[in-house]
Amino acid sequence: MLEVRNLSMRFGGLLAVDQVSLDVNEHEIVSIIGPNGAGKTTVFNCISGFYCPTGGKIRFQGEEVQGKPDFKISRLGMVRTFQHVRLFSKMTVVENLLVAQHRHLNTNLFAGLLKTPSYRQQEQKALDRAAYWLDRVGLLELANREAGNLAYGQQRRLEIARCMVTEPQLLMLDEPAAGLNPAETRDLNHLIVSLKEDYNVSVLLIEHDMSLVMEISDRINVINQGRPLACGTPEEVRQNDDVIKAYLGEA
Amino acid sequence: MQDLLYFLQQLINGLTIGSAYALIAIGYTMVYGIIGMINFAHGEIYMIGAYTALITITGLASLGVAWLPLILIVALICAVLVSSSMGWAVERVAYRPVRGRHRLIPLISAIGMSIFLQNYVHLAQGSRNIGFPALIQGGFQFGDPDSFQTSISYMQITIFITTLICMTALSLFISRSRIGRACRAVSQDLGMANLLGIDTNRIISATFIIGASLAAVAGLLLGMYYGSVDPLFGFIAGLKAFTAAVLGGIGSIPGAMLGGLILGVSESMTSGYLSGEYKDVVSFGLLILILLFKPTGLLGKPEVEKI
Numbered sequence: 001m002l003e004v005r006n007l008s009m010r011f012g013g014l015l016a017v018d019q020v021s022l023d024v025n026e027h028e029i030v031s032i033i034g035p036n037g038a039g040k041t042t043v044f045n046c047i048s049g050f051y052c053p054t055g056g057k058i059r060f061q062g063e064e065v066q067g068k069p070d071f072k073i074s075r076l077g078m079v080r081t082f083q084h085v086r087l088f089s090k091m092t093v094v095e096n097l098l099v100a101q102h103r104h105l106n107t108n109l110f111a112g113l114l115k116t117p118s119y120r121q122q123e124q125k126a127l128d129r130a131a132y133w134l135d136r137v138g139l140l141e142l143a144n145r146e147a148g149n150l151a152y153g154q155q156r157r158l159e160i161a162r163c164m165v166t167e168p169q170l171l172m173l174d175e176p177a178a179g180l181n182p183a184e185t186r187d188l189n190h191l192i193v194s195l196k197e198d199y200n201v202s203v204l205l206i207e208h209d210m211s212l213v214m215e216i217s218d219r220i221n222v223i224n225q226g227r228p229l230a231c232g233t234p235e236e237v238r239q240n241d242d243v244i245k246a247y248l249g250e251a
Numbered sequence: 252m253q254d255l256l257y258f259l260q261q262l263i264n265g266l267t268i269g270s271a272y273a274l275i276a277i278g279y280t281m282v283y284g285i286i287g288m289i290n291f292a293h294g295e296i297y298m299i300g301a302y303t304a305l306i307t308i309t310g311l312a313s314l315g316v317a318w319l320p321l322i323l324i325v326a327l328i329c330a331v332l333v334s335s336s337m338g339w340a341v342e343r344v345a346y347r348p349v350r351g352r353h354r355l356i357p358l359i360s361a362i363g364m365s366i367f368l369q370n371y372v373h374l375a376q377g378s379r380n381i382g383f384p385a386l387i388q389g390g391f392q393f394g395d396p397d398s399f400q401t402s403i404s405y406m407q408i409t410i411f412i413t414t415l416i417c418m419t420a421l422s423l424f425i426s427r428s429r430i431g432r433a434c435r436a437v438s439q440d441l442g443m444a445n446l447l448g449i450d451t452n453r454i455i456s457a458t459f460i461i462g463a464s465l466a467a468v469a470g471l472l473l474g475m476y477y478g479s480v481d482p483l484f485g486f487i488a489g490l491k492a493f494t495a496a497v498l499g500g501i502g503s504i505p506g507a508m509l510g511g512l513i514l515g516v517s518e519s520m521t522s523g524y525l526s527g528e529y530k531d532v533v534s535f536g537l538l539i540l541i542l543l544f545k546p547t548g549l550l551g552k553p554e555v556e557k558i
Contacts, residue, residue, distance in 0.1 A: 048446060074448040088439045091432075099436040103448040105429055166447060 001026050001061060001202055002047070002078075002170055008055035009042050016042045018226040019056070024170060029196055029203045031213045033237075034223035035246060040206045041083065043223070044174055047204075048080045049073040061169070075103060079163040080172035085155045089148030093139060093158060096147050097130035100162045126165075133161040137191065153184045160191065170202050171195065177209045185209060189216055214238070222246070256394045256401045261523035262516060267407040267476070269515020270414035274469035275492035276499070276507035277421065278338075278462025284438040284502035285458050286350060291361040292341050294489015295368035296463045300334040300470030301480045302376060305383055312384075319386060323471075330467040337368075338463025339456055347452070365489075372482040380481035383474045410472045417465055418508055425504065430457055438502070487531075494538045500551020509549060513537075 002024040009017040017039045024030045032040045046053040047060075049070035058066040065073045088096050105126060111119040134140040137157040142150060147158060156176060163171055173192070177185045193216050195201045207213045213220065213234070220237045222229040224246045230237055237243055275297050282290045307329040311322050345364045349356045390404035425431040437444045437454045445451050473488065474480050491514060499510025517537060518530040525533075541548060 050442070050446075069445075070442075071445045071448055071450055074446050079448075080446060082443075086440055086443045088436045088443070090439055091435055095432060095435075099432050099444075099449070100447045102429065102433050102436075103450070162447070 002204070003059040004043070004047065004056065005058075006056040007043065007046055007053055007058065009039075009046055009051060010054045016226050017046065017053075020221075020223060020226075020228050022221045022228075022231070024202050024204050026202060027196060027200060028218045029192065029205060029216050031205045031207060031217040031220045032223060033207065033210075033213055033220060034229070037225075038223045039226040040223055041174060042226075044080060044172060044204075044206060048078065048172060074166070077167070077169035078172065079166050079168040079170075081159050081163065081174055081176065083175045083178060085152070085159060087147040087155055087158060087162070089146070091147060092144050093134065093147050093150070094127070094130050094143040096158060096162050097133060097165045098126055100165050101126045101129065104167075129165050133164050136164075137161045153180055156180065156184075156188075157191070160195075164195070164199070164201075168201060170204060172204045174206045175208060176205070177207060177212050185212055188212070192216055253395075253399045256399050257523070260399075260401045261519045263401070263403055263407060264523075265516030265519030266512060267410050267515070268473075268519065269495075269512040270411055271469045271473050271476075271511075272488070272492050272495045272515055273508045273511025274414055274417060274465045274472075275488060276495040276511050277465050277504060279493050279496040280499075280501050280504060280507040281434075281458050281462050283496070284504075285434065285441070285455055286346075286357075288346065288354070288357045289361065289493070290341075290346075290459075290462070291358070291489070292345075292364040292368060293338075293462065293466060294485035294492070295365050295372075296334050296338050296341070296485070297466035297470045297488060297492075298372065298480070298482065298485030299337055299368065300330040300463075300467030301383075301474035301484055302372060302470075303333040303467070304330040304471040304474055305381065305480055308384060308386070323386065327468065327471055330471050331464045334467035334470070335460040335463045338459040338466075341368075342456060342459040347455075369482050369486070376482065378482055380479045382479050383477070385478060386475060406476055410476060413468060413472060417468055421461070421465070421504070424461075430454070434458060491534060494534055497538060497548055498541050500548025503548070503550045506548055506550035513549075 004020065004022045007017055007020045008015065020039075020043055022030065022032070032043060034040055042051065045051040046066070047058055049065065049068055052067040056066065057064060060073065060078060061076050063076065065076065088099065091099065105122050131140065131143070134143055137160060139154060139158055139161065142154065147155065150158065160173070160176070177188055180188060189212055192203055192205070196203060205213070205217070217234055219232065220234055221231045222237060222240070222243050229246055230240045230243050232240070275293065278293045278296070279290060282288065304326040307326040308322055311325060316322055341364050345360045346357055349360050387406045387409055390402050390407070392400045392402045394400040425434060433444070433449050433454050434457065437449065437451050441451055492511065495510035495514045496507045497510070498514060499506025499508070514534055514537070518534055521530045521533040
């Protein structure tokens with residue numbers, strides 16, 4: 001579904017990403033791990049269209065997307081989160097989910113003024129979908145709160161719900177467990193696996209929490225200093241000598 | 252009693268002019284809220300609205316249309332259409348290509364656009380001021396006919412009611428409609444809105460169109476109120492409305508409404524109790540005070556630096 005080939009990203013004299021390749025297939029959870037500053041987030045930014053990569057090819061759903069505007073890439077069915085929470089914090093919880101469905105909705109002003117049946121039907125559908133996902137992540141009672149007032153763990157879950165209402169094929173999560181306590185991380189584990197199992201979404205994950213990565217990933221890509229280091233199942237990566245060296249340093 | 256009537260008169264004058272400032276200020280504040288730039292050509296958009304209304308009224312009169320509501324409505328529609336397409340075009344031509352660059356670049360582009368539009372109207376319409384027919388005349392008066400009388404003209408009432416309608420419609424639009432919802436999202440986090448598949452360019456265009464339409468309404472109203480227009484008509488009004496937007500907290504729509512009213516009232520109080528020459532001193536003095544003591548404005552929220 002997602003094919004990244006020889007991706008490079010240069011900022012002035014710094015080669016932040018060097019010849020990285022990775023694949024995400026349908027119905028798969030793929031993780032990118034690596035020490036801090038390895039270039040994981042830069043890879044994410046290139047894929048989602050935040051940066052225009054300086055080299056390489058990115059194909060999503062059979063279409064070359066490198067250098068395309070981000071809103072067009074996201075319309076192909078890719079959605080992402082960031083390391084820090086980026087909710088629309090002054091809007092209510094449910095409004096966050098409604099605005100994420102904006103592109104599925106008819107925005108004709110006159111239809112809105114006249115409240116035509118199709119307009120109302122759409123609005124109802126959008127509300128139903130929002131309510132479904134709020135229930136799914138356990139935030140239904142908080143629907144009319146301002147998003148910025150939620151607890152941190154709730155905000156992270158709301159972000160995932162906001163991604164899901166856009167009906168993505170590929171969900172990209174940048175350190176979703178950062179700042180969560182062990183119990184919340186466990187819940188997140190179950191949630192991500194169920195997104196794959198029940199909603200047929202592929203997930204591309206950046207994460208430092210090894211328990212989470214090892215438990216739920218189908219495949220893992222290791223990046224070090226911008227270069228690909230290893231790639232394989234969690235078991236293969238765990239036993240890879242290069243990976244151990246990069247993480248623990250050479251003895 | 253007489254003092255009270257005199258005060259009331261100043262208050263009415265202030266609220267009238269203040270509500271028109273507020274209409275223009277909305278355009279500054281919405282654009283700033285969404286893309287963080289000051290659209291210095293906004294005063295010119297307002298001036299073009301006033302000219303378009305005047306040309307339409309003159310045209311209708313020469314066609315022999317005499318029914319006042321029809322004249323006003325057609326003039327309003329024409330002014331809104333011309334101004335909003337101007338607002339849209341200005342954004343497309345002068346701001347979008349430089350968006351995301353250093354903050355000064357769009358600012359300079361905006362000032363250039365303002366000079367261009369002003370001079371264009373100079374060339375097309377001449378630089379002398381042109382009389383604006385007083386279509387709405389008459390009014391009420393109360394108080395002792397032998398000494399001071401407070402008067403409210405129908406024109407003032409029209410300005411006040413039209414502003415009220417526009418503001419209510421805008422508030423409903425922003426809080427209820429889908430485009431309004433998207434506007435709020437884009438103003439909070441443009442990058443994230445993009446990643447969720449919202450076509451933010453369309454939303455930004457919509458903002459410019461809304462701001463320009465409200466400025467056109469103000470152009471028609473104030474053109475009739477003052478009785479004449481000239482190519483510099485938008486300059487001072489634009490500065491005043493910008494002051495109003497900063498006063499209320501730039502980026503905040505209720506702030507722009509409040510800032511406009513405060514500015515209008517303080518101006519008319521100054522001309523009523525001190526002297527007309529001081530009114531600009533007071534309004535810009537107010538701006539300096541606000542910038543010194545509450546830089547985020549009355550209703551603006553302090554911006555927390557994001558890490």
